[in-house]
Amino acid sequence: xxxxxxxxxxxxxxxxxxxxxxxxxxxxxxxxxxxxxxxxxxxxxxxxxxxxxxxxxxxxxxxxxxxxxxxxxxxxxxxxxxxxxxxxxxxxxxxxxxxxxxxxxxxxxxxxxxxxxxxxxxxxxxxxxxxxxxxxxxxxxxxxxxxxxxxxxxxxxxxxxxxxxxxxxxxxxxxxxxxxxxxxxxxxxxxxxxxxxxxxxxxxxxxxxxxxxxxxxxxxxxxxxxxxxxxxxxx
Amino acid sequence: xxxxxxxxxxxxxxxxxxxxxxxxxxxxxxxxxxxxxxxxxxxxxxxxxxxxxxxxxxxxxxxxxxxxxxxxxxxxxxxxxxxxxxxxxxxxxxxxxxxxxxxxxxxxxxxxxxxxxxxxxxxxxxxxxxxxxxxxxxxxxxxxxxxxxxxxxxxxxxxxxxxxxxxxxxxxxxxxxxxxxxxxxxxxxxxxxxxxxxxxxxxxxxxxxxxxxxxxxxxxxxxxxxxxxxxxxxxxxxxxxxxxxxxxxxxxxxxxxxxxxxxxxxxxxxxxxxxxxxxxxxxxxxxxxxxxxxxxxxxx
Numbered sequence: 001x002x003x004x005x006x007x008x009x010x011x012x013x014x015x016x017x018x019x020x021x022x023x024x025x026x027x028x029x030x031x032x033x034x035x036x037x038x039x040x041x042x043x044x045x046x047x048x049x050x051x052x053x054x055x056x057x058x059x060x061x062x063x064x065x066x067x068x069x070x071x072x073x074x075x076x077x078x079x080x081x082x083x084x085x086x087x088x089x090x091x092x093x094x095x096x097x098x099x100x101x102x103x104x105x106x107x108x109x110x111x112x113x114x115x116x117x118x119x120x121x122x123x124x125x126x127x128x129x130x131x132x133x134x135x136x137x138x139x140x141x142x143x144x145x146x147x148x149x150x151x152x153x154x155x156x157x158x159x160x161x162x163x164x165x166x167x168x169x170x171x172x173x174x175x176x177x178x179x180x181x182x183x184x185x186x187x188x189x190x191x192x193x194x195x196x197x198x199x200x201x202x203x204x205x206x207x208x209x210x211x212x213x214x215x216x217x218x219x220x221x222x223x224x225x226x227x228x229x230x231x232x233x234x235x
Numbered sequence: 236x237x238x239x240x241x242x243x244x245x246x247x248x249x250x251x252x253x254x255x256x257x258x259x260x261x262x263x264x265x266x267x268x269x270x271x272x273x274x275x276x277x278x279x280x281x282x283x284x285x286x287x288x289x290x291x292x293x294x295x296x297x298x299x300x301x302x303x304x305x306x307x308x309x310x311x312x313x314x315x316x317x318x319x320x321x322x323x324x325x326x327x328x329x330x331x332x333x334x335x336x337x338x339x340x341x342x343x344x345x346x347x348x349x350x351x352x353x354x355x356x357x358x359x360x361x362x363x364x365x366x367x368x369x370x371x372x373x374x375x376x377x378x379x380x381x382x383x384x385x386x387x388x389x390x391x392x393x394x395x396x397x398x399x400x401x402x403x404x405x406x407x408x409x410x411x412x413x414x415x416x417x418x419x420x421x422x423x424x425x426x427x428x429x430x431x432x433x434x435x436x437x438x439x440x441x442x443x444x445x446x447x448x449x450x451x452x453x454x455x456x457x458x459x460x461x462x463x464x465x466x467x468x469x470x471x472x473x474x475x476x477x478x479x480x481x482x483x484x485x486x487x488x489x490x491x492x493x494x495x496x497x498x499x500x501x502x503x504x505x506x507x508x509x510x511x512x513x514x515x516x517x518x519x520x521x522x523x524x525x526x527x528x529x530x531x532x533x534x535x
Contacts, residue, residue, distance in 0.1 A: 049429045075431030087426040089419050099412075100419050104431035152430060 001063065002027050002187055003048070003079075003156055008057035010040070010047050017043050018211045020057070025156060030178070030188045032198040032219075035208035036232065041191045042084055044208070045158050049081040050074050061156075076104040080154035084161050084191075086145040090134035094125050097133050097144055101151030110153065118147045121180055139170035146177065150186075157181065159190040163197065175201060195232055199223050207231055251383045256505040257498060258384055262394035264497020269397040269452040270470055271477035272404065272489035273445035279484020280421045280441040283333055283344055287352035289471025291446050293359060293464060295321050295453030300368055300462045309374040310458040311392065314451055321450035325442035333442065334435060359464035367461040375458070393455035400451045404444070405486055417441060421484060476520040482530030491532065495519075 003025040010018035018040045025031045033041050046052040048059055050071035059066050061077050069077075080101075089097050098118065102111040119126040122143050128136060133144060142162060149157055162178075163171050178201055181188060192198035199205055199219040206216045207228055215227040222228050274288050285291075295317050302313040328351070336347045378387045408414035419427045420437040428434045460466070477496055481488025496516055503515035523531065 051425055051428070070433075070435075071425075071428040072431050072433045075429065081429040083426055083429065087423050089422045089426065091422055092415065092418060096415055100415060100427070100432070101430055103416070107431075148430070 001025075002029075002061065003189070004058075004060040004063075005044070005048070006058040006060070008044065008047065008059070009055045010043050010052060011055045012052075016055070016211070018047070021208070021211075021213050022057075023206050023213070023216065025187050025189050027155065028182070028185050028187055029204065030182055030190075030202045032202035032205045033189065033191045033208065034193075034195055034198055034205055034228075034232075035214075036193070038210075039208040040211040041208055042160055043211075045081060045160055045189070045191065048074075048158065049079060075152050075154075076106065078153075078155035080149040080152040080157050082145045082149040082157065082159040082162070085164070086138075086141045088133040088136075088141050088144050088148070091132060093130050093132055094136070094144055095129040097148050098125070098151050101148035102153070104152065107151060107153045111151070114151055114153060118150050121150075121177065122147050139166050139173075142166065142170075142174065143177070146181075150181070154186060156187045156189060159188065161191050161193070163192060163194065171197070195228060196223070252505055253502070255384050256501045258386055259390065260498040260501030261494060262386075262390045262497070263501065264494035265394040265397040265401070266452050266456060266493075267470070267473050267477055267496050268490045268493020269400055269448050271474040271481065271493050272401065272486055273448035274471075274474050275478045275481065275484055275486070275489045276448070277441055277445045278478065280417065281333070281337060281424075281438050283337070284348065285445070286345065286348040286471075287328075287355060288449065288474055289467025289469075290352045290355035290359075291321060291324060291449045291467070292453045292456075292470050293462075293467035294324065294355060295450040296457040296460070296462045296466060297359065297363060298450075299454045299457040300370060303370050303373075303457075310370060310454045311374050311396075314396070314454045317454045318447040318450040321446040321453075322443040325444070325446035326439050328446075329439040329442040334438065337438075356464050356467075363464065365464055367463045369461060370458055373458045387459065389455075389459035393458065396455050397452060400448060401486075401490055404448060407444075408486060413440070473516065476516060478530075479520060480523050480530055482532040485530070485532045488530060488532030492530075 001024050005021055005023045008018055008021045009016065021044060033044060035041050043052055047054055050069060054067055061079065066074060066077060089100065092100070098115055099111065102108050102114060107114065124140055125144060125147055128140065133141065136144060146159065146162070149159070162174060166174065178188065190198070199222055202219050204216070204218055205222050207214045207222070209231045214231050215222070215225055217225070270288070270292055274285055277283060277285050298317045298320055299310045299313055302308040302316060303310060332347055332351060336344050373389060375388045375392045378385050379391070408417060416427065416432045417437055417440065420432060420434050424434045473496055477489055477492040480495065481492030499519055500512045500516050504512040507515065
């Protein structure tokens, strides 16, 4: 198993936000983490990348616990995290953003090859290589954020709300990009609020409600699941 | 040529005096700029205001002074030693104090570096007494005359050394991978961390580089300025003005602002009155802060 969360509990100070969440992602799988606003989805991803400390429970990558490893070591373990709201480096160029994506040793040694691959996936970024990141449109910034994540040569790409605020035709384009990433064998764990969209892309899904796992399963079975409807539509 | 003075329009001043003031202001401004850029770099990186900045300047001046007294090493030659010593001070400040207060309330952060300032200044007074000291017969002394303009050679060398240090810093930050990682950490430390950039080490490096800049400026100052425990206070104030003018975190902004302050101070001293020169500088600062709070070149 590539990634395994075991009874994860997370608190900000005295305020617990994640309660006993267990989930796993296998090599090459596409998994979505669903849930309404404030249900703890981003916190789960931030805990996996070490930005937020674990209170109880365990995080395993390829069977080994990564608890206590500082954030900057986790990229080297094959985990890339594309943060919510893109978070590109606004005053650096597209090219510089991409180069920084391949920071850890292994990625850096193959940086030129990776950048060529990434550029063929995102031709728009090649055209804008020398532009400052903050001059890009929202969709282009999201592509840069994804491309920068891929520069780390991850085995697991975690993406927090990739479709947030994107125009419908960009969403379609982004779906194709995800499909292309999946074809390269990289596993994807992504957060999305649009249930139908997310389940149309993912193999499996987990639904969080107030920091607890409400339901999990294959995308096909979740589409018509009663609990999913209850969580999202209040039915 | 005749230049009219503002308070006394009937007095005529030769243009030589003005050019003289511009040259002196420019050279002093380069020193101000190098002190300011260290402050700006540290703030830009981790949003910590180093209130002990002037005290580190004072420390570097004393290091330079004692290397001259005890070893006979001229300030110009001891620059690498003093810079290395202050870089070590930078690492020590980060790992000993700053990293523990990064997530603390702002008041605690202010107290930490302000307390450090008082501790260093008091220690200097205890160890070296409040006496004013000067370096006698430095390697470069006297002045040269170019077309009626007199330039103090220590000031000229100091300005050139500071400018060189500035160019070096700019090349490092904008052209090297480590420099890019520093910029990335300044712009978004979480995004930098998830990409594998060791942000804590970047912070420490920022302190080391920031204080090494101060060290270069301090070494150069010690060749022609009094060395005493309170010497840093005024320079630190001017550095704060420069950083506010130039924009927090902007390297070129610090350069432009430092030079502007040097020019305003020296021209104001000549055209209006030397006793008003600080008033003019701080008046300018007040005006810019009111009109453009992010500084002339600021992003933040």
